[in-house]
Amino acid sequence: MEGAAILLGCLLFVYKSTAVELDTISDTSVLTDGDTLVSPAGIFELGFFKPGSSENRYLGIWYKKIADRMVVWVANRDSPLPGASPLVLKIVHQGILGLFHNISMIWSSNIITSGNTTARLQDNGNLVVINQQEKVIWQSFDYPTDTLLRGMKLGSEETLRRDYLRGITWRLTSWKSSQDPAPGDLTWGADTLGYPENKLKQGASIIFRDGPWSNERFVGVYIFGKRLTFTYNVIINESEVSFAYNIEDDSLLSIITLNSSMHLESWAWLEESRGWQQIVQFPRGPCDMYNICNAYGTCKINMNQQFCTCLDEKRFVPKNQKDWDIADWSGGCIRRTPLECKKGSEGFIKYSNVKLADTENAWFNLSMTLEECATKCLENCTCMAYANPDDTQSICLHWFNDLLDIQISHEGSGGSDIFVRMASSELDFKKQGRGSTKIILLVVILGVLLMGVSITTWLCYARRKSNQAKPTGEEEILMASKSQEEDMEQKLFSFFTIANATANFSPDNKLGEGGFGLVYKGMLEDGQEIAVKRLSKNSSQGHVEFQNEVICISKLQHRNLVKILGCCIEGDEKLLIYEYMPNKSLDSFIFDTTQSVLLDWTKRFNIIKGIARGLVYLHQDSRLRIIHRDLKAGNILLDHDMNPKISDFGLARSFGGNETQANTERVVGTYGYMSPEYALDGIFSIKSDVFSFGVLVLEIVSGKRNRGFVPSYNEHNFLEHVWSLYNEGRSMDLVDSSCAGSCHSTEVIRSIKVGLLCVQHNAGDRPNMSYVIQMLGDEGEPPQPKQPLFFMERQVHVANVSSITYIEGSTNNCTITELDAR
Numbered sequence: 001m002e003g004a005a006i007l008l009g010c011l012l013f014v015y016k017s018t019a020v021e022l023d024t025i026s027d028t029s030v031l032t033d034g035d036t037l038v039s040p041a042g043i044f045e046l047g048f049f050k051p052g053s054s055e056n057r058y059l060g061i062w063y064k065k066i067a068d069r070m071v072v073w074v075a076n077r078d079s080p081l082p083g084a085s086p087l088v089l090k091i092v093h094q095g096i097l098g099l100f101h102n103i104s105m106i107w108s109s110n111i112i113t114s115g116n117t118t119a120r121l122q123d124n125g126n127l128v129v130i131n132q133q134e135k136v137i138w139q140s141f142d143y144p145t146d147t148l149l150r151g152m153k154l155g156s157e158e159t160l161r162r163d164y165l166r167g168i169t170w171r172l173t174s175w176k177s178s179q180d181p182a183p184g185d186l187t188w189g190a191d192t193l194g195y196p197e198n199k200l201k202q203g204a205s206i207i208f209r210d211g212p213w214s215n216e217r218f219v220g221v222y223i224f225g226k227r228l229t230f231t232y233n234v235i236i237n238e239s240e241v242s243f244a245y246n247i248e249d250d251s252l253l254s255i256i257t258l259n260s261s262m263h264l265e266s267w268a269w270l271e272e273s274r275g276w277q278q279i280v281q282f283p284r285g286p287c288d289m290y291n292i293c294n295a296y297g298t299c300k301i302n303m304n305q306q307f308c309t310c311l312d313e314k315r316f317v318p319k320n321q322k323d324w325d326i327a328d329w330s331g332g333c334i335r336r337t338p339l340e341c342k343k344g345s346e347g348f349i350k351y352s353n354v355k356l357a358d359t360e361n362a363w364f365n366l367s368m369t370l371e372e373c374a375t376k377c378l379e380n381c382t383c384m385a386y387a388n389p390d391d392t393q394s395i396c397l398h399w400f401n402d403l404l405d406i407q408i409s410h411e412g413s414g415g416s417d418i419f420v421r422m423a424s425s426e427l428d429f430k431k432q433g434r435g436s437t438k439i440i441l442l443v444v445i446l447g448v449l450l451m452g453v454s455i456t457t458w459l460c461y462a463r464r465k466s467n468q469a470k471p472t473g474e475e476e477i478l479m480a481s482k483s484q485e486e487d488m489e490q491k492l493f494s495f496f497t498i499a500n501a502t503a504n505f506s507p508d509n510k511l512g513e514g515g516f517g518l519v520y521k522g523m524l525e526d527g528q529e530i531a532v533k534r535l536s537k538n539s540s541q542g543h544v545e546f547q548n549e550v551i552c553i554s555k556l557q558h559r560n561l562v563k564i565l566g567c568c569i570e571g572d573e574k575l576l577i578y579e580y581m582p583n584k585s586l587d588s589f590i591f592d593t594t595q596s597v598l599l600d601w602t603k604r605f606n607i608i609k610g611i612a613r614g615l616v617y618l619h620q621d622s623r624l625r626i627i628h629r630d631l632k633a634g635n636i637l638l639d640h641d642m643n644p645k646i647s648d649f650g651l652a653r654s655f656g657g658n659e660t661q662a663n664t665e666r667v668v669g670t671y672g673y674m675s676p677e678y679a680l681d682g683i684f685s686i687k688s689d690v691f692s693f694g695v696l697v698l699e700i701v702s703g704k705r706n707r708g709f710v711p712s713y714n715e716h717n718f719l720e721h722v723w724s725l726y727n728e729g730r731s732m733d734l735v736d737s738s739c740a741g742s743c744h745s746t747e748v749i750r751s752i753k754v755g756l757l758c759v760q761h762n763a764g765d766r767p768n769m770s771y772v773i774q775m776l777g778d779e780g781e782p783p784q785p786k787q788p789l790f791f792m793e794r795q796v797h798v799a800n801v802s803s804i805t806y807i808e809g810s811t812n813n814c815t816i817t818e819l820d821a822r
């Protein structure tokens with residue numbers, strides 16, 4: 001026993017003299033230069049470091065196991081320690097944690113207490129000083145530097161807490177430079193004058209704003225990917241206004257950091273690639289710059305050019321058209337019909353997917369229904385708009401001045417509904433002839449609720465409409481919503497018709513097996529050829545949702561998308577009816593030695609451009625924003641004239657509750673076309689489609705299949721092969737021999753370059769599809785691609801080779817707008 005104690009003592013002694021694995025500093029132990037304090041599970045480490053090539057030393061915290069060190073917190077950012085003289089971190093009198101240089105204390109935790117204290121580094125990266133009752137009396141999380149870790153707060157607190165009075169503001173401040181952690185002039189923190197929101201400022205001027213807080217997400221800011229699902233903890237009460245984030249995947253190492261080049265960046269450490277991956281960066285582009293389009297203006301990018309339009313070009317006009325015409329947006333927009341504020345003469349127009357206006361001067365109430373909110377706004381002539389920023393709660397926001405920094409949300413973002421005050425002559429519902437605001441409101445709200453159901457009902461049951469009484473006001477709503485609905489061609493087919501057309505789903509008529517079911521060829525009585533997808537029966541999804549979704553998807557009309565002609569829903573049967581494509585799919589041509597001669601270069605280049613146009617439509621122009629997620633040669637169908645049509649888009653959420661759930665949890669896609677971030681981490685965005693498109697382009701040019709992730713130790717990886725040819729200036733060697741005779745070398749080289757740009761490892765480096773179109777055209781030389789990562793001779797978990805599409809957002813009240821994977 002005694003021996004053991006001595007042995008233990010020895011061990012302790014040895015342990016302590018190397019002093020690298022302390023996890024506490026008590027009044028008897030110290031941390032000196034070269035020592036580190038490690039959190040219990042070994043996640044974070046506290047120690048001394050020198051930033052970049054600087055000779056100054058700082059006390060900081062970083063992730064222990066990541067060699068590529070990102071310092072997440074600095075103690076003495078204002079007081080650098082030059083030279084090599086000894087440094088000591090220890091607990092001193094009155095429980096203060098102090099950093100000593102020789103004998104002078106150059107930094108301390110500055111909160112005193114009686115009795116002994118201990119400093120500890122926690123596994124969340126928080127350095128705490130606790131007293132004997134284990135109560136935290138000081139924590140580094142209260143003094144953020146330039147990095148926000150999960151659980152850290154932004155905001156402020158002004159009352160009694162932990163037995164002492166203080167007022168504290170949590171905000172990030174950038175480093176002066178990468179060599180100098182001293183506070184720079186950039187800050188990221190909560191603006192709590194009105195309803196709180198985070199602002200990125202340089203000095204006093206606002207660079208970027210994320211939108212009002214909501215429990216679900218930053219309004220106007222949305223980040224994809226199951227593992228990267230951010231959740232927010234928002235506290236708004238008299239004593240505290242704060243905001244913190246968490247990430248679904250507990251094990252994911254992540255940071256949000258404000259760098260000295262005016263960007264707020266979110267990074268995650270990817271174990272698989274042993275690298276930091278940037279998840280998102282704000283501002284994302286010119287349109288994110290604060291209030292760039294001024295009052296009621298919204299920003300767009302077209303042909304790489306930023307420009308502004310009014311929120312609604314029917315009801316708003318530029319304040320000064322002449323300035324507007326020369327791209328001087330400073331005047332913003334005004335209502336075409338000025339407000340008068342006579343009783344009963346005004347109402348609201350709802351705009352969806354909007355980044356809500358600056359709330360600096362907004363009024364709010366945290367427990368008010370949307371209806372109460374509207375009524376109250378209408379009662380006050382100076383109230384210009386109202387909204388609820390958080391659909392999980394009943395928050396009412398009122399704006400009393402012009403709406404600044406609004407933005408119709410673009411790729412990758414969510415948004416909220418905002419109700420903007422309008423003169424009655426601008427309201428769509430006026431013809432109902434009832435001035436009462438209640439009715440207008442009711443119609444608006446009912447409209448939202450009924451939209452999906454009613455369109456569906458109207459379209460799918462068109463043939464039976466005589467027996468069905470429609471809800472009143474429905475027509476009004478349809479009219480008001482958009483004009484295109486009127487010329488919709490979707491039909492409800494009877495099962496009998498389709499069974500007839502396909503000879504009772506005869507195996508002879510089977511065209512193939514797509515995601516979610518078998519595909520048959522058929523012919524309607526009038527001679528029209530159709531393709532019928534018969535969905536697997538065990539779908540638990542309700543009929544109404546299914547119909548609604550089909551209708552929503554079938555509104556997508558573009559000549560490079562396969563057209564959906566209608567649907568059939570009877571009993572367990574759910575069928576989708578498409579136009580028939582006689583030439584089947586692209587893979588049956590390009591990878592087939594006999595067929596491939598039918599595709600000369602002109603046809604191939606046309607196909608490439610057609611697919612690109614279809615994707616621009618899906619990603620940007622359509623009313624739903626769609627990420628295809630399984631773009632591949634097999635999903636590109638060809639019509640009589642070899643025009644490409646993208647198929648299997650937009651259906652993922654339709655087919656089976658289980659599958660719908662699953663697709664957020666498992667990676668589904670096809671070998672060879674999946675972007676690294678999607679294959680490895682399930683992070684998908686339009687840039688994952690861009691990656692697949694790049695692969696497709698290179699396949700079309702070369703006639704070779706990218707086998708991507710299939711382990712092939714001897715064989716060159718396809719992308720590696722393309723890259724090395726490109727690098728050696730031998731790109732033309734890649735061209736499929738069967739079309740070599742018809743080649744147009746500038747087009748070929750341009751295509752290869754675009755393909756390589758699209759398969760770049762970092763999603764942020766990949767161009768978006770409209771830029772791809774420009775590059776494929778003759779507009780300037782594409783930039784130099786970076787070398788793709790020839791990665792991963794490893795089996796990726798691929799559950800099912802089928803088509804999955806994610807529907808990102810809708811601007812048209814279709815109820816499939818399901819943004820959050822919660």
Ligand SMILES: *[C@@H]1O[C@H](CO)[C@@H](O)[C@H](O)[C@H]1NC(C)=O
Binds near residue numbers: 365366367368372
């Ligand atoms: C918010 O509105 C509700 C309902 O109108 C009201 O009862 C409550 O007092 C309001 N709260 C504040 C702080 O104004």
Ligand SMILES: *[C@@H]1O[C@H](CO)[C@@H](O)[C@H](O)[C@H]1NC(C)=O
Binds near residue numbers: 380381400
């Ligand atoms: C209208 O709102 C403004 C701003 O909050 C307020 O100052 C004013 O008193 C309100 N007027 C009425 C009639 O409630």
